[in-house]
Amino acid sequence: MIKKIMKNPENKGYLFILPWLIGFVTLTIYPILYSFYLSFFDVTITTEGIQTESVGIENYQSAMTSDIEFINRLIEYVREILISVPLIVIISLLIALLLNQNIRFKGVFRTIFFLPVIISSGPVLDKLIGLDIATLNMVETNALYEMIAGMDNILASSFVYIIDNLIILLWFSGVQILIFNSALQKVDKKIYEAASIDGASSWESFWKITLPSLFPMIMVNIVYTTVMYSVSSLSTIVGHIQSNMFQLETGFGYASSLSWIYFILIVLVLITFTGIIGLFNRKYK
Amino acid sequence: MSAFKGRQINPKTFHKSQLKFYAVLIPLAIFMGLPIVYIFNHAFKPIDELFAFPPRFFVEKPTWQNFRNLFESTSLGATPMSRYLFNSIVVSLVVVVLTIIVATMAGYVLSKKQFRMKKALTEINTIALMFVATAVAIPRYFVIEQLGLINTFWVHILPALAMPVGLFLIKQFIDQIPDEMLEAAIMDGANDFQIYIRVILPMIKPAIATVAILAFQATWNNVEISDVFINNESLRTFAFYMSTLATKGNAVAGQGVSAAASLIMFIPNLVIFIFLQKQVMDTMAHSGIK
Numbered sequence: 001m002i003k004k005i006m007k008n009p010e011n012k013g014y015l016f017i018l019p020w021l022i023g024f025v026t027l028t029i030y031p032i033l034y035s036f037y038l039s040f041f042d043v044t045i046t047t048e049g050i051q052t053e054s055v056g057i058e059n060y061q062s063a064m065t066s067d068i069e070f071i072n073r074l075i076e077y078v079r080e081i082l083i084s085v086p087l088i089v090i091i092s093l094l095i096a097l098l099l100n101q102n103i104r105f106k107g108v109f110r111t112i113f114f115l116p117v118i119i120s121s122g123p124v125l126d127k128l129i130g131l132d133i134a135t136l137n138m139v140e141t142n143a144l145y146e147m148i149a150g151m152d153n154i155l156a157s158s159f160v161y162i163i164d165n166l167i168i169l170l171w172f173s174g175v176q177i178l179i180f181n182s183a184l185q186k187v188d189k190k191i192y193e194a195a196s197i198d199g200a201s202s203w204e205s206f207w208k209i210t211l212p213s214l215f216p217m218i219m220v221n222i223v224y225t226t227v228m229y230s231v232s233s234l235s236t237i238v239g240h241i242q243s244n245m246f247q248l249e250t251g252f253g254y255a256s257s258l259s260w261i262y263f264i265l266i267v268l269v270l271i272t273f274t275g276i277i278g279l280f281n282r283k284y285k
Numbered sequence: 286m287s288a289f290k291g292r293q294i295n296p297k298t299f300h301k302s303q304l305k306f307y308a309v310l311i312p313l314a315i316f317m318g319l320p321i322v323y324i325f326n327h328a329f330k331p332i333d334e335l336f337a338f339p340p341r342f343f344v345e346k347p348t349w350q351n352f353r354n355l356f357e358s359t360s361l362g363a364t365p366m367s368r369y370l371f372n373s374i375v376v377s378l379v380v381v382v383l384t385i386i387v388a389t390m391a392g393y394v395l396s397k398k399q400f401r402m403k404k405a406l407t408e409i410n411t412i413a414l415m416f417v418a419t420a421v422a423i424p425r426y427f428v429i430e431q432l433g434l435i436n437t438f439w440v441h442i443l444p445a446l447a448m449p450v451g452l453f454l455i456k457q458f459i460d461q462i463p464d465e466m467l468e469a470a471i472m473d474g475a476n477d478f479q480i481y482i483r484v485i486l487p488m489i490k491p492a493i494a495t496v497a498i499l500a501f502q503a504t505w506n507n508v509e510i511s512d513v514f515i516n517n518e519s520l521r522t523f524a525f526y527m528s529t530l531a532t533k534g535n536a537v538a539g540q541g542v543s544a545a546a547s548l549i550m551f552i553p554n555l556v557i558f559i560f561l562q563k564q565v566m567d568t569m570a571h572s573g574i575k
Contacts, residue, residue, distance in 0.1 A: 014394055014398060014400065016390035016391065016393055016394045016477070016481065017390065017391045017394040017395065019386075019387045019390065019391070019446075020387045020388065020390065020391030020446075020447060020452065021391070021406075023387070023443065023446050023447035024410070024413075024447040024449075026428060026432075027425060027428060027429075027443070027444050027447055028413050028421075028447055028449065029409070029413065030424070030428060031421035031424035031425040031428060032413065032416050032421055032424075034421075034424035034427070035420055035421055035423075035424050038423075038424070045423075095313065098306055098309060098310055099310075101303075101306050102303070103303045103306045103307070103310075104303060109310050109314060110562070111559065111562055112314045112317050112318055113313070113314065113317055114558070114562050115317050115318065115320075115321065115558070116317060117495070117498055117499070117502075117558065118498065118502060118551075118554045118555065118558045167316055167319075170313065170316055170317065171317070171320070175454075175495060175499075178491065178495055179454075179457075179495075182458075182491040182492075183461075186461065216457070216460065216461065217457070220453075220454070220457045223411065223414075223453070224450075224453070224454070226415075227414045227415055227450075230415065230417075231414075231415065231416075231417050231418060237417075238417055241417060241420060245420075245422075245423075252423050255420065256420060258420075259416070259417045259420030260420075262417060263415055263416050263417065263420075266415040267412065267415060270415070
């Protein structure tokens with residue numbers, strides 16, 4: 001069959017995908033599926049290899065019922081991600097828009113705003129957070145902040161979370177700014193000229209021209225942000241999974257089941273986000 | 286706001302109307318720049334400032350002592366520092382180049398070709414992004430063991446190649462290239478390879494630069510692979526070496542050594558970044574991409 005496909009020169013292009021496909025299946029898909037298999041076992045790693053003992057869905061059961069720390073962190077995660085992702089995407093969109101204005105030293109500003117790309121993935125970020133300079137100390141002594149922090153409802157705690165993590169949120173937005181920026185430059189300038197001749201204000205051009213043409217990239221950025229935020233080494237859940245992996249009484253099987261629960265939750269969050277954006281997009285068309 | 290009409294990257298003149306942008310951009314830029322300033326300051330702090338409580342951001346009495354300690358402790362090991370450095374440079378360069386080739390080729394097929402599994406493959410790639418990397422560490426170890434990659438140079442390179450993030454970003458950018466462009470190329474008699482080299486690659490340079498930065502980051506800073514898959518010192522990387530230095534010798538000087546080491550580790554990131562982001566800017570300014 002392969003020979004038949006290869007005879008047609010038009011099909012040779014499909015071969016381009018092979019190197020990726022082979023690597024992806026052996027080193028990403030297979031390990032992921034294997035970890036799913038192991039999540040139904042009690043795994044002990046000995047010097048002679050691994051020993052498995054089937055426990056059925058017990059790992060999942062104990063994760064969802066008796067691991068209070070895990071459940072609390074999951075709830076916290078959902079709250080954080082519902083605030084952070086839209087915030088990061090909006091911040092990076094605004095910065096990208098500003099960086100596309102006609103200002104002096106634009107090149108310098110662009111360089112500075114892309115810097116987070118090399119910081120947020122490195123070990124530097126951990127150190128900075130450890131040092132407590134990632135929070136705005138001067139805000140915390142502000143009377144208004146104290147008043148809101150004192151209130152006990154979802155809005156107030158969301159507000160506190162934003163203020164406490166503002167700088168981290170900014171540092172997470174490097175790649176997103178870059179993506180928006182290159183998308184903004186691809187928008188045909190003549191459309192803006194035509195719109196302004198027709199009497200559209202720049203506010204109207206933003207909503208009618210810029211935003212619709214950015215939709216695909218907004219989607220990309222939401223996926224990217226959600227993923228990076230969820231699987232970053234700063235995540236407390238990742239830390240929890242990691243620590244369970246090497247504990248004698250829990251082990252790798254249990255850690256696998258935790259990561260599968262977490263994984264499904266991330267997928268659900270992402271479906272929620274893309275669903276909302278999709279609805280919004282349809283309204284525009 | 287007639288700013289949208291501008292075509293130049295940097296306007297030559299300064300005008301009062303630009304002030305409102307500066308008012309927002311400058312404070313944000315300072316926040317963004319803080320970590321860099323911090324890394325540089327931290328590396329030059331003498332011992333008493335490193336342990337000062339509350340921690341200080343700026344160095345008061347800068348000293349080279351941390352770097353001197355660092356180079357002293359490098360002479361203790363059996364393998365020379367240049368060996369680790371050489372390994373890191375080779376591995377990083379190979380990974381960056383191969384990642385880009387693999388990801389752009391796959392991105393081209395996934396984005397512009399029609400076949401049955403196309404949508405499913407794309408979705409699986411996106412979903413694989415969401416899986417916590419540490420959770421696959423042990424299964425991945427078995428695979429690498431079975432492939433006979435333990436204690437070889439390839440273990441640094443092969444696992445890094447199928448980077449789901451890279452393919453994800455690149456495919457999105459290729460999606461933005463209009464099909465008419467490819468049709469025109471086919472009309473002119475271009476085959477797949479020519480389309481890939483002459484049309485696809487030049488048009489997605491910003492994405493390539495981004496993926497290059499991310500791939501370099503991931504490889505250059507990777508300690509895990511040297512730690513888990515390799516027990517031969519001469520195959521380990523610079524990042525691993527730097528991380529061991531801090532624990533060697535006495536613990537107090539270790540803090541300073543690790544600060545100096547993280548500055549040395551960080552500088553290549555900065556250089557690659559500045560170099561590549563300039564590439565992105567230049568292509569965007571001069572090419573007629575719409």
